[in-house]
Amino acid sequence: MFRPKLLLSSLAALALGACAPQDPQAQTAAALAKQVILPTYSRWVEADQQLAASALAFCSGKEDLDKARADFLAAQKAWAELQPLMIGPLAEGNRAWQVLFWPDKKNLVGRQVEQLIKAQPQVDAAALAKSSVVVQGLSAYEYILFDSNLDMADGAQKARYCPLLQAIGERQKILAEEILARWNAKDGMLEQLSTFPNTRYADSHEAISELLRVQVTALDTLKKKLGTPLGRQTKGLPQPMQAEAWRSHSSLSNLAASLDSAENLWRGVDGPGIRSLLGSDQKDLAERIDAAYADAEKQLTSLQKPLTDLLADEAGRTQVNVFYDSLDKVQRLHSGDLARALGVQLGFNANDGD
Template identity: 55%
Template sequence: MHSNPYPRFAAAITLGLLLSACAPSDPYAETSTTLTDEVLLPAYTQWAEANRRMAASSIAFCADNEELDATRQAFLNAQFAWAGLQPMLVGPMGEGNRAWQVQFWPDKKNLVGRQVTALLKRKPNLTQADIENGSVVLQGLSAYEYVLYDKAVDLTDSATKARYCPLLEAIGEHQQKLAADVLQAWEAEDGMTEQLKEFPNERYADASEAIADILRVQVTALDGLKKKLGAPLGRQTKGHPQPFQAEAWRSDATLGSIDAALAGAQRLWQGADDNGLKALVPKDQQDLASRIEVAYATTRKHLADAMVPFSELIANEAGRERLDALYDDLNTLHRLHQTELARALGVQIGFNAHDGD
């Protein structure tokens, strides 16, 4: 009499499932998933919320229901949320010209001021469509900051306020919609969140490609921070300081923006609980992990110590020396990620958007 083969077959399947459940999972996939859930998605959500509040704030201010100080604070919150997102521009935000729509920098020829003035002369009854179809110079935080902070715009004068308010509200609406659209692209079915967690997909063949993408964007942002400090310090202009090439100089949010971007890069490195890129450094290279930890701590401490108005720091020799030391800190961090961390994780960095600047 033949014994029934099915119980053995079923047992074999069950054993196979148990073994696969016990099999060590791909550490790159694990890290990509935890970074997505605990760092990337929360940062995009926070950015979208900061923009929603900035848009609401512009409407309240223009209706005389909010003081200028509160409106400026809502702008700063959006500026710092955006700065913190810079090292995380994987996927939708790094495509098209979306980043330019958020912030126009460097503004070497005061295009922001000139284009805002020209636009309001040409379109005294500005509509949302004028901004949507207009230049990226006018759509983002740089133009919003100009209206709120530039000495040429006196918002305590009711006629001036009435002239500039349609622009303020239109930019607020544009930023809110842009951030909401990007967040939607993250959260949608088969969206960026899924693509960083389930492999293969149309963007990444495997988890190591996703990690490589995250590291490349982080490295580009660290290099970008050197530019944001180097340009006003005059490193591209034979040492002649160019204070008006600083990021967010009108609101004196320059160093705060650099710190927020550094904090974003550090979150990718550390994760929520030492489960970020740091977790992928091989056991025999823990010295590298320690040096990166020290580099972040040192840079952020020097930044915290230098938190006086950027315009004051760059105006005197002692201040410029502190900024130069900070530039060297950023350079160390950038090199550690671009060369040593990339090698440790098996990532080819290649060229980035800042190369050759």
């Protein structure tokens, strides 16, 4: 029997549901997962796929050393972009160490690469996965291609180091593809950041809280990556070889990639970012964070020389210190005012106690 009142009631309920305001934290988490985080992971996979192909091409003589180095720098940049987005499977099971080993306070990378090549001259990706994390990733790859004591243009040295170079390329490709597959899997991180509640998050606020914690930890890590070589922990005595990627002179470009990625999480890309969760009464805080990012990027852009060169004289160190202070301001705004405004309890981060 046709019941017009029932139909009208159903249509009214649907209309109310369509007009009901959605949870802004859920919208933001989903937008960040789809528009910022997942695309960055996808670029990382593509860069590592190219790295694996590059190692094969270089070692077979189809690619020169300059191209091999450029492909490495692209993979390293893609990894740097992931630092403020280290959430989910990549942050678990010691996986990040398998991609890049830092800090290397005792030249473990160089020593362990030489030990491995001597013990397993024909090492492959499967054997490498069972080896120390120190030799599995980009730090070892950089050592082989950029260390001043090695000459990969020399045929004998190329033959000696190429099995490990190829093994690292394949190992990184497999690892990156595995992480991306887990992101896209049923009940993977993409779904967990988009639909609430789920097995990881009881509600959207838990997801936003973790994203902010990851952001704060990443910004703190950037400070350490700059402050350690600058000598902030050694009474002002510079430690240039404690910089990440000092052999390839790409320490500052890595920092720039990470900082850009952190700002993408703050602003959003083609969708709301964490900034959107601040109300009109918190406009001043949003503008202060905007200004802090702009100043940090301005100071970084002004550093025209490699970090190791800047640390060699007082004028250069002064410039780096100014950039450090601007980075510190960004981090403190996130860990202090922003966390309070969003009702996020940060607790300890991965760098506490270092």
